[in-house]
Amino acid sequence: MSWATIVALAAGAYAFKAAGVFLGARLPTTGRPAALVALVPAALFAGIIVQQSIGDGSAAIVATRVLGVAVGGVAVWRKAPLFVVIVVAATVTAVARLTLGA
């Protein structure tokens, strides 16, 4: 990879982040725009969960990943701290793959 590519990636990635922060400052803090902004995390995080769970990998890799995320979800429901959720999800998935030879 050339240095020019890395510089272009860096500039582009920062431009996206900064555009959101500085253009966001122009949005009204009340009414519909504000209500919409407040709902963006709920929407995007749900999308990220789906994308990262089923996004790529063989059937066995996806199935074991979904199992780990589901058990992680149970840990969330049982009010486990985030650290525990991470360890539980990764462990369940790793053990399931070891067992299945996936």
Place this chain on the structure above:
Amino acid sequence: MKRHDDGPIKPPRPVRDGVALAAAVGVVGVVFGVLARSAGLSVAQACAMSLLVFTGASQFAAVGIVGAGGSGAAAIGSALLLAARNTLYGPVVERWFRRDRVVVRAALAQVVIDESTGVGAAQTTDADRRRGFIATGIGVYVLWNLGTLVGAVAGDLVGDLERWGLDAAFPASFVALLAPHLRHRPGRVAACSAAAIAVATVPVLPVGVPILLTAVGAAVALIDAERRAGFEPAPEDAP
């Protein structure tokens, strides 16, 4: 299994959870360092990417395309498509730092990513949102870069992410970060619509695009809330 009786799910704790997430990201940083070297990047280039680009999914996409023989332009295109969602986080995060100077906000913009926005937005007060965002943003920045350096220098010590189940750790983390948003109906509607959009589009659209489309879920939830309120302005109790 019956839920405990002490109220709804508590929000993640800002600093402790930020550090936990940063530690997991650090391990993934090691993997990125290894992959970057195997795709032909120098140690300096791998570290420069993590320091300057600092968008995990974009970095993996770019290195993967170059490693598979793709052009620099193809790498830039895919990586920036994945980075575009950070623009949508800006207006969410900006509210917590509105009183800070432009230099501070310009610096904080570099750490506007899924994890920092997630921990921040899961909190219930603005003070905790700031603490959660800063702790996660700086924690992830430091450990992601340390991880990259270790991976780029030490090489293939960790094996792949999938062997350790780390690919399940991140979606599970976002289940925890999403949970506080599900306490109110608008949050639930936004999340369910977004999940449906993602299920329908992830298998068919290029990577990065489905996440951008899920933002439509927020609009669906707003329309739903306005209908229920009899076309009154949307309630301010959105999470």
